[in-house]
Amino acid sequence: MSFQTKNITWFLKNLMSAAVFVITLSVFAFAGNTPDSNAEALDMVWILIAAFLVFFMQAGFAMLETGFTRSKNAVNIMMKNLVDFSFGSLAFWAVGFALMFGAGNAFIGSEGFFLNGVTEPTQYAYWLFQAVFAATAATIVSGAVAGRIKFSSYLIYSVVITALIYPVSGHWIWGGGWLSSLETPMIDFAGSTVVHSLGGWAALAGAMIVGPRIGRYTKVKGPIRGHSLTLASLGVFILWFGWYGFNAGSTTSGTDLTIAIISVTTTLAASAGVVSAMITSWLREGKPDIGMSLNGALAGLVSITAGTANVSPLSAVLIGVIGGIIVNYSVALFDKLKIDDPVGAISVHGVCGAWGTLAVGLFAQESFGGVNGLFFGGGINQLLVQLLGVVAVFIWSFGLSTVMFLTLKRTMGIRVTEEEEILGLDLVEHGAEAYPDFTVTM
Amino acid sequence: MSFQTKNITWFLKNLMSAAVFVITLSVFAFAGNTPDSNAEALDMVWILIAAFLVFFMQAGFAMLETGFTRSKNAVNIMMKNLVDFSFGSLAFWAVGFALMFGAGNAFIGSEGFFLNGVTEPTQYAYWLFQAVFAATAATIVSGAVAGRIKFSSYLIYSVVITALIYPVSGHWIWGGGWLSSLETPMIDFAGSTVVHSLGGWAALAGAMIVGPRIGRYTKVKGPIRGHSLTLASLGVFILWFGWYGFNAGSTTSGTDLTIAIISVTTTLAASAGVVSAMITSWLREGKPDIGMSLNGALAGLVSITAGTANVSPLSAVLIGVIGGIIVNYSVALFDKLKIDDPVGAISVHGVCGAWGTLAVGLFAQESFGGVNGLFFGGGINQLLVQLLGVVAVFIWSFGLSTVMFLTLKRTMGIRVTEEEEILGLDLVEHGAEAYPDFTVTM
Amino acid sequence: MSFQTKNITWFLKNLMSAAVFVITLSVFAFAGNTPDSNAEALDMVWILIAAFLVFFMQAGFAMLETGFTRSKNAVNIMMKNLVDFSFGSLAFWAVGFALMFGAGNAFIGSEGFFLNGVTEPTQYAYWLFQAVFAATAATIVSGAVAGRIKFSSYLIYSVVITALIYPVSGHWIWGGGWLSSLETPMIDFAGSTVVHSLGGWAALAGAMIVGPRIGRYTKVKGPIRGHSLTLASLGVFILWFGWYGFNAGSTTSGTDLTIAIISVTTTLAASAGVVSAMITSWLREGKPDIGMSLNGALAGLVSITAGTANVSPLSAVLIGVIGGIIVNYSVALFDKLKIDDPVGAISVHGVCGAWGTLAVGLFAQESFGGVNGLFFGGGINQLLVQLLGVVAVFIWSFGLSTVMFLTLKRTMGIRVTEEEEILGLDLVEHGAEAYPDFTVTM
C-alpha cells in the first residue's frame, strides 16, 4: 500500500465521518489486528527506533573524536566516521550479517549474504539493528588511530572489521556459536564484549602498529590537546542518548518490559561513571578534569552494557563507579606504555568493556535477568565463562587486527609521511581545511 | 485526564498491590483496550516520533548550511532556519494543510483552514507530520540563497512556499489530486518530488534571481569556502538520523511492517551515496572530497525517498550509487552555469529528487511495494507517470518561485547591497556576530 | 530471557520457516499477548522514548549555555551540565523520587528511597522519566550563574535541588500533595511550574546572591557576549526536539491519544514564540535579534508546557505569542535590576513558566483537557488555583534556594576570586582550555 493511496481517502473528505476515516487508515488492521500482530508491530517499532538512536551515535563519535584531536585533522575524522559507517553497512549487508547470524557451525555462519532469502520484515529490522552495531565497532578504532593513519588503509580496515572480525566473534556470542552454547552460556546483553571490547582491542592493535603521533612522547612538551572540548562534550551527550537505543533496544522487543530496568541501569551506571571518574581525577590531579569526566560517562555506559538487563540499580551504580575509576588508571597506563590513543578508545571500550563483561559474573541477580553472579550466590561459574569470553574475543580481535594492520603496513603502508602528518591529514588526504574562514573574510 | 490526577493514585501507595497499580494507570485501557485501539495508538506513536525526527532535521539543515557558508553569515543562517520553520508551521496551520489535504478538486484542496473541523487525534498527528515536511521544503531554499538574500524577503518567501507552493503540488500527489488519480498513479512514497525536488527547484529559481555572491565567479580566486566542515558534517549526521522519520514515518503507521524494509533501503542508499560520491570525487580530483561525500549521503537519501518502500535493498544500493555520481556532476554543472548554490541544495534536492522519482519507474518491484518498474517487467508506464510528475512539479515550483522572487525583487528588493554583503548579513541584518569573543576576552 | 538465547534460535536456521521464527521470537508473547499487555507495553515504550528525548535536552542546555557565554568558561559549562545530570540522577534515585512520589503527607513523600520496594517495570520507566525532569530543573540554574560560581558549590547545590527542592514542590502538584488535592486541583500538565518556574526562581536566587559578572554593569562597554551563536542555536533546536518528549511524554501513556494534540500545541506555541519575540525585538531595536528569537522559542515552549493538553491550537498560538513578548521585556527588566543572567534563564523558565501556568486558567477548554478556563466560561476558580500554585512554588523555590546559596556563600564560598574570574573558570577550576589549538598546531 503506497502512501498516496492512503492519502486520497484520507482527511477532509471524511471530516464528518471520523469512523470511516479510521477504517480507511487501518485497511490492514481490519484485515486482522490481533494482540499478536500488535505485539509484533510494537517490537518492530522498538527495534527500529533503537536502531535509529544507535545510528545517531555515529554523530556522537564524530564530535567526540574531532573534539579530542587537532583542527588540522578535523575533516579527516569526519570522513572516517562517515565512511566507516557507509562502507561498513554495505559490507555487513554483503557479508557480515551472514557470517554472524546465518546458519553455520559453532565458529561462523554462512548463509544470507546480501540479505538473500530474507523476506520477513522483522528480519530486515533486525539486520538494521545489527548493522548499526557493527558500524559502532568499526568507529571505535577511528579515534585511537586518529591523526596519522592513511585514509585508504583505514577504509580497507573498516570493511574488514565489519565484514569479518566483528561478525565472527559476534556469531560466537549472539549468533548461536560456541560461547552461547556452553552449559552456562556467556552473558553479554548489549555488547560490552561483542561490540566495545572487540572495537577496543582492534584499536589497541591499530594504535600500537601505527605508532604514536609525532611529538607525542618524544618531547618535553605536554600532551597534544584536542581542538574543541565543546564538541567533544556534545559528542558524549549524543552518545549517551544513543546508548539508550543500544542497550534497551537490545531486547529487540518493545513488549519485553525489561526495557525499563535496562534504561534505569544504563542511566545510573553512566551517572556513576561521571561522578567516580571526576572524583578520581580530582583526587589525583587536584582538579576535576573534563576529559576524564567525559570518558567516565562512556566508561560507565560501556561497563553496564553487558549486564544492563541482569543487575539491580544499586549494582549498576557500583559497576559504573568502578568503570569510572578504571578509565583513569587505564588511560594513564597506556600513556606510560607509549601507546598513543588520542581519545582513550582502548581504555573506554576495550578495558571497560572487559570489566563490564566480568561484572555480570559478579553482580548478576536472578530477580533481574534470571541468573545469579558470584556476589548473589550464583557461584563462580558465570564469572569464569565471562572471563573465557573476554579472553577469546581479545585473542580474536587483537590477533586478527594485528595481522590486518601489519599486512596493510607492509603492502600499501599504514601511516602518512612525517611531512604529511605535520601538515595535517585534512590538507594532504582531502585537500581541505575544516575552518578556512580567514582568507575568505572578504 | 490530567497528569497529576494519575499521579495521585500512582506509585508508592500501591507498592504492595501492583495489580491495582496497573488498573489505576490504565483507566482508559480498561474502558476498552482492543486490538484496534492498540493499533491506532501504535500508529499514532509512530507518526509522532517520526514527526519529531523530521523536526530535528531543521537542526541538521542549520548546521549543514552554516558550516558550508562564511562565519559572517552564520547568525543569518540560524535565523532563517529558525524562522522558516516557525512562520512555516503557522502558515501551514492557517492555510497550507487545507490546500493540500482538504476536500477540493484535482488541483487544490479548500477545507480545514486553521485545523477547523479537525477533532480526531490522528488528524492532529498527521498535521504535525505534514507540517514538518512543509518546513523541510522551505528550508531547502535557505542554503541556496545564503549570504546575500534580504532577511525580510526570505521570510515572506518562506511563508508563500509553505502556505501555497508546497501544498498545491503536494495535493496533486499526496492529497488526492490529479497525479494520484491517474490510472497508474504516481509513486512518491516519502517525497523525493513532493518535498525535495519542489524545494530544489524553488532554490534554483532563488539562486538564479538573487544572483551569485560577490566574488564567486568574477575573480581568479577560489571558491568561497564555508567556515566549519565539522558543523557541516554534524548537520549531515543529524539529517540522516532525521531521515529515518522522514521515510519510515511516511507509512503514517507503525503497524505497517514495511517500515522495516524502508529503514533498510534508506540506510543502504545513503551509504551507497557516500561511497559513490566519494569515489567519484577521488577519481575526478585525485582526493576523496569531504564536501562531495557529505553531499553524497544526502544525494543517496533524497534519491531513495520516492521508492524507499517499493524497491529491493540491492536496487536501493544502485539508486544511491547513481545519486552519488549525479551529485558530483550536477554541482559542477551549476557552477559552470554560474548559478551560485553555496550548499549544493539544487543538485542534492532538485536533481537527485528527480532522479529518485524516476528510479521508482525503473526499480519498483512487486514483492516490495506492489508495483513493477521497467527493470522488473512492469513496462514503461510507471516511468512515464513518474516523469510526468517530475516535470509537472518542476514547472509549478520553478515557475511560481520565479514569479515570487521576481515580484519580491521588484518591490521590496531581494538582495542586500554590495556593502552589506561584504560586511556580512549577521552584522547588517541582525546586528550580531556569531563568534564575538575577541574583545570580550577580559 | 537474555539476548543471545533468543538469537540462537533466531534468524537463518529458520529462514525456511518464518512461522516458527515468529513463534521463537515471541516466546513471551505467546505466553499471552493481550490487548492490555500490549497497551501496557506501548505506554512503556512511549515513556521511555520520551525520557530519552528529555535526557537529550541536557545536550541542548549545554550548547545553549556555552554558546551564550565566553569561551574561557566553556569547559566549565560542559562540566556543570554533565555533572548536574549525573549527581542529580543519583540524588533523585537515592532521595528525590521518594520525597516526590512516595506515600507521605500533603507536603512531602517518604517512601521508596533508592527505588526500594520498586519491582514493576512501569515504575522503573516512570522513575527515569521523572529523573530526567529533575535534572532539567537543576540545569536551568547553571546558565544563570555561569561564569563566576564555584564549581564545588554548584555541585552541592545541584544535589540539593534534585534531592530536595524539586521533589517537595513536585509532590504538591504531581505527587498527590496539597495543590493536587484542592477541590479545583492545579493543572500543570508537563511542568511549567513544577520544573521550569522552580528552576527559574532558583536561578533568580542564585544570580542575585552570586552577583553579576565583573564588568557586566560597572563599565560603559557593552554586554558580555557569548562565544558561539551557532552552538546556542543548535542548543535551541535540540531543546525543542527534546521538548516533544517533555510535553507529549507527560501523558506517560502512548495509548492516550492526546499525545497528538499535545505535540501540535507544543509546535505552534514554540513557533509563535519565535515569531512574536523576533517581531518584538525588531520593533524595539530595529533589527530581528537572534538572542531574542532563540529565547522566544524557549519562551513559547515553557509557556505551553502547563496547558499543552488543555488548550486549543489557536490558544496555543496566543500563549506562545504572549510568551515571546514577555521574554523580551523580562530580560530587559532583570538587566535593569542588574541581575546578571547570561542566558536569560530567569525570564525564559521562571517568568514564562509562571505565565504558562496562569494561561491554563485563562485558555483551558473542556473539549481538550476537560476543564474550562476564564475565557471559555469556566470562571475564575482555576485561574486562582493556578496563581496559588505559582506563588507557592515561587516562595518555596526562591526561599529555599536563597537559604541554600547564602549558606554556601558563608561557608565554602560561592564565587571564584576576581582574578580567577578574569582568567576564566576553565583554567582555574578545571585546568583546561576549550579550544587550545594554537600552540599545538605543530
Added chain:
Amino acid sequence: MKKLEAIIKPFKLDDVKQALVDIGIRGMTVSEVKGYGRQKGQSELYRGREYHIDFLPKVKIEVVVTDDKVEEAVRQILLVANTGQIGDGKIFLSDIEDAIRIRTEESGNDALN
C-alpha cells in the same frame, strides 16, 4: 630596506596582494587585527540590548621591500585599497636593518627576492 605595514579593510586583501605581486614583490605576511579609529564601530544587538563595538576587523599586511620599491608599493596600495570611506586604513613605513632567509641564510636584499 623598509617595512610597510598596511592596515586595510579585510575584503581588500586579495586586491592588495595582487597589486603587490604585480609590481614584483614576492613575499608578504598577513594577520587579522582589530582596529580602533575614526571609523566608528557598528552598533550591534545582544539579547535585546543595543551596544557599540569599538574595534573593527582589519587586516594587517607586513611587507619588507628594498628601498627602491617603497614608493611604488605605497602607490599600489593607495590605489587599490582606497574605497573613499572612513576606515580604509593606514600605511606605516619603518626601517628594517636586515633580512635573512632562513633556508639559505642569504641576507640583505637577496633575502627578499
Added chain:
Amino acid sequence: MKKLEAIIKPFKLDDVKQALVDIGIRGMTVSEVKGYGRQKGQSELYRGREYHIDFLPKVKIEVVVTDDKVEEAVRQILLVANTGQIGDGKIFLSDIEDAIRIRTEESGNDALN
C-alpha cells in the same frame, strides 16, 4: 613619529584603549598574541595528565603617535595596565618614518589625526 607596541594582559585592553583615547589618540591596532616571559604559564590538565603551558594569552596594542605624545602615552599605559604582578607586559618603542592615510593620501603627522 613613533610606534608604541604594548603587550598587555587581555583584560586590560578596554582600560588602556580608554586611557589613550582620553589623551587624544585617535587610532590604534590590536591583535591577539601569545606571550612567553617570566610569568610562568599555567599548569593544566589534559585527560588526566598535568602539563605546563608556556605561552599565555596577551594582547598587543600598536599605536603610532606623534613624537610629542610619546611620553604621555607611555605614562598612561603604565598607569592603567599595571597590576603589579609578573606578566603585566612590556612597551616597545620604535621609529616610524612615515604614515599615510589610505583614504586621503595624507601623510606624516596629518595621517594620525
Added chain:
Amino acid sequence: MKKLEAIIKPFKLDDVKQALVDIGIRGMTVSEVKGYGRQKGQSELYRGREYHIDFLPKVKIEVVVTDDKVEEAVRQILLVANTGQIGDGKIFLSDIEDAIRIRTEESGNDALN
C-alpha cells in the same frame, strides 16, 4: 636594542622557543599569521573544485634583545628553523629605541631581563 621578527613554519615554534631560551632570552611574543611567498600554497578541493590557496599558515615570533645577543639569537633561529625547504621563512631585524616593563617601569636593557 633590536627586534627580531622571525616568520617560521608553525611546527618549529617549540624548537625555536627552546633555542632562544637556551641562550638566555627570557621573553618573546608570538602570533599566528598567514604568509605569501615563494612557497606555493597547497592546492585544495572544495566541493568538487580544485583551487589554489595563496596564504599559508606561519608563526611570527617577535623578540626584543639587547644588541649583544642579536647575532647569537639569529644563529640559533637559523639553526633550528631550517628544514631546507622553501617556505622556512625569514628573520627581519629592526631597531627598538626603548623597552619598558609595565610592572616595574624599568626601561632599557633592564626591561628585558
